[in-house]
Amino acid sequence: MSGPLGAFTVLDYLLLVVGLAGLLLGGDTLVRGASGLARAFGISPLIVGLTVVAFGTSAPELVVNVLGALQGETDLAFGNVVGSNLANLGLVLGVTALIAPVALEGQIVRREIPLLLLGSAMLLVFSTDSLLRGDVSKLDLADGLGLLLLFSIFFYVTAVDVLRDQEEDPLFGEIGAVPRFRRKTLPSKDLILLSVGGVLLYVGGLLTISAGTGLAESWGVPSAVIGLLVLAVGTSMPELVTSVMAAYRREPDLAIGNLVGSNLFNSLFVLPISAIVADIGIPKGGEADLVFSLALTALLIPIALLGRGNISRVWGAGLLVLYVGYLALRLLAV
Numbered sequence: 001m002s003g004p005l006g007a008f009t010v011l012d013y014l015l016l017v018v019g020l021a022g023l024l025l026g027g028d029t030l031v032r033g034a035s036g037l038a039r040a041f042g043i044s045p046l047i048v049g050l051t052v053v054a055f056g057t058s059a060p061e062l063v064v065n066v067l068g069a070l071q072g073e074t075d076l077a078f079g080n081v082v083g084s085n086l087a088n089l090g091l092v093l094g095v096t097a098l099i100a101p102v103a104l105e106g107q108i109v110r111r112e113i114p115l116l117l118l119g120s121a122m123l124l125v126f127s128t129d130s131l132l133r134g135d136v137s138k139l140d141l142a143d144g145l146g147l148l149l150l151f152s153i154f155f156y157v158t159a160v161d162v163l164r165d166q167e168e169d170p171l172f173g174e175i176g177a178v179p180r181f182r183r184k185t186l187p188s189k190d191l192i193l194l195s196v197g198g199v200l201l202y203v204g205g206l207l208t209i210s211a212g213t214g215l216a217e218s219w220g221v222p223s224a225v226i227g228l229l230v231l232a233v234g235t236s237m238p239e240l241v242t243s244v245m246a247a248y249r250r251e252p253d254l255a256i257g258n259l260v261g262s263n264l265f266n267s268l269f270v271l272p273i274s275a276i277v278a279d280i281g282i283p284k285g286g287e288a289d290l291v292f293s294l295a296l297t298a299l300l301i302p303i304a305l306l307g308r309g310n311i312s313r314v315w316g317a318g319l320l321v322l323y324v325g326y327l328a329l330r331l332l333a334v
Contacts, residue, residue, distance in 0.1 A: 009218040016211035020234040022204025023060035033193025058265045060235040063205035069278040079227020081271045082289045087236040088259045089296040090323020097316025100247040104304040120294040127282045137282035144275030151268035224283035
């Protein structure tokens with residue numbers, strides 16, 4: 001039995017829910033285990049924040065994409081990353097601004113957003129092989145390495161900034177003078193959390209890929225659309241929860257930093273790693289998705305200028321309308 005209410009489709013829905021839950025729970029468990037190990041062995045919390053936490057928030061997208069690339073479901077992988085970026089800028093940022101106006105600090109406008117614009121533009125150029133040289137559009141090994149080089153620049157600049165702030169803050173000097181606690185034996189609880197988190201991510205990724213493929217077949221739509229509409233929103237739940245809670249607690253800088261950082265990580269790390277594992281073919285409509293993502297990112301700059309550094313509730317509603325409207329057009333174009 002097939003169709004929207006068929007038995008196989010219902011099973012796909014269940015697998016999708018279980019898979020996404022496994023991805024989100026696995027990412028959280030992995031971060032807690034890795035952070036505990038880092039603290040136990042005296043690794044600086046600064047380094048933990050720059051590596052473990054940054055990886056953990058994008059772990060769902062990374063696992064889905066790498067497994068999708070290994071299984072040949074590259075359309076699903078592409079739609080997941082691009083759709084996640086769109087969800088962050090339209091859905092998550094829009095909902096966050098509706099709860100409380102989001103402040104766009106000068107550093108984000110001057111550096112992070114332009115860097116995200118550069119990365120998005122490079123990704124768009126790398127994805128237009130058919131237009132530039134009459135070849136099949138795809139992200140290959142060379143494209144992946146180029147994007148990873150840009151990510152390394154972002155990581156280096158961010159690390160230098162944090163280290164500079166650490167040197168200027170007397171509190172860090174006092175903390176640095178305190179001997180760090182180092183364990184002589186491996187903490188079993190943290191190892192268990194690390195292992196369980198890795199297993200949950202792997203199993204959740206497999207279930208999500210399987211369910212996404214099944215839903216694409218039963219709905220009669222390309223896998224990229226499932227990635228864009230379903231998987232992207234599901235794997236963006238950590239960013240949504242984090243940003244909404246930040247807005248509720250009146251910490252808007254955390255909200256915007258979380259979203260811009262997540263998009264940078266997705267575009268310059270997750271997708272390039274997937275392209276290194278296997279060539280990522282650009283699905284039908286993929287170039288339009290990248291153009292819209294670039295446009296949403298560029299829109300943040302005039303919003304910041306017109307709103308005097310704030311994304312108001314009106315702008316938040318506008319971003320949400322743009323996001324929903326674009327998804328509706330993509331569905332109609334299938």
